[in-house]
Amino acid sequence: MWPILANVPLGDATITVRAYVTFLVLAAAAALVLAARGANRLGIPRRTAVAGFSLAIVAGLIGARLLDVALDWGPYAEAPERIFALELRGFTLYGGLAAGLLVAAVLARAWRVSIWSLADSAVPAVAAGIVLLRVGCFLNGCCAGTATDLPWGLVFPSTGPGLDLQILQGTGLFNVAEVSGPVHPTQLYELVAAVGCAAIGLRLRGRGAAPGVPALSFAATFLVFRAGNQVLRVPSPAATFPDLLPLAYLGAGLAVAALLLWRWSQTAGTLPVAVSIEPGTS
Secondary structure (H helix, E strand, O other): OOOOEEEEEOOOOEEEHHHHHHHHHHHHHHHHHHHHHHHOOOOOOOOHHHHHHHHHHHHHHHHHHHHHHHOOOOHHHEEEEEEOOOOOOOOOHHHHHHHHHHHHHHHHHHHOOOHHHHHHOOOHHHHHHHHHHHHHHHHHHOOEEEEOOOOOOOEEEOHHHHHHHHHHHHHOOOOOEEEEEEEHHHHHHHHHHHHHHHHHHHHHOOOOOOOOOHHHHHHHHHHHHHHHHHHOOOOOOOOOOOOHHHHHHHHHHHHHHHHHHHHHHHHHOOOOOOOOOOOOOO
């Protein structure tokens, strides 16, 4: 865990460079660049794409904050001004993705391009954003998992979030002065899943899958994974619906999977298969 990347002296003040904020900014920048590049391949001018996706990112930040308020109401009830705070913390990824998707749908209509094609072009951008966000979470020590005996379990410092759950479970009462026990690195699980699910989507696009199939494949597989990963995460003590989150992600994943099957049946029904024709045959 490395929550503070650097302390930079600036005159009489010191600027603290925090990992979470740094990687949140990097995630937004990488997503913007990759999304604009993908849109440009659809014939949308780069400047127009950058302006449009910048709006989508702003909407995404608002959506991420609103979902965080809904799911973790306790801290906001104690300090309502946090809802409107400009600090770069207090966000829930899927609220941001949902809000950004709504703006993207409006942009696709305004740019007169297929929403399916625009979604496919944005898969690398979304995956890169998730990867960088989870790097920030890992370095910050937040979003960690429950205690585990598996060989890849990681030990966070005694201030790590995994320790809180161990104390509640009675498994970390006598070693709290040093470090907590090993926990699931759920941030890294999600990072790897984002790469793998995006690879599936890009593979389908490379094989000529119908527009929309790559993006829906990425979304469905990642949401189903997130349902399982959520079970392993330490719930916030102030979470509003901690036990319902895995079911919510699973339901969303299955809904997207159903949309994927519908889209598939509406286009070709099967993936294209490379066919070679020998010379002299017909």
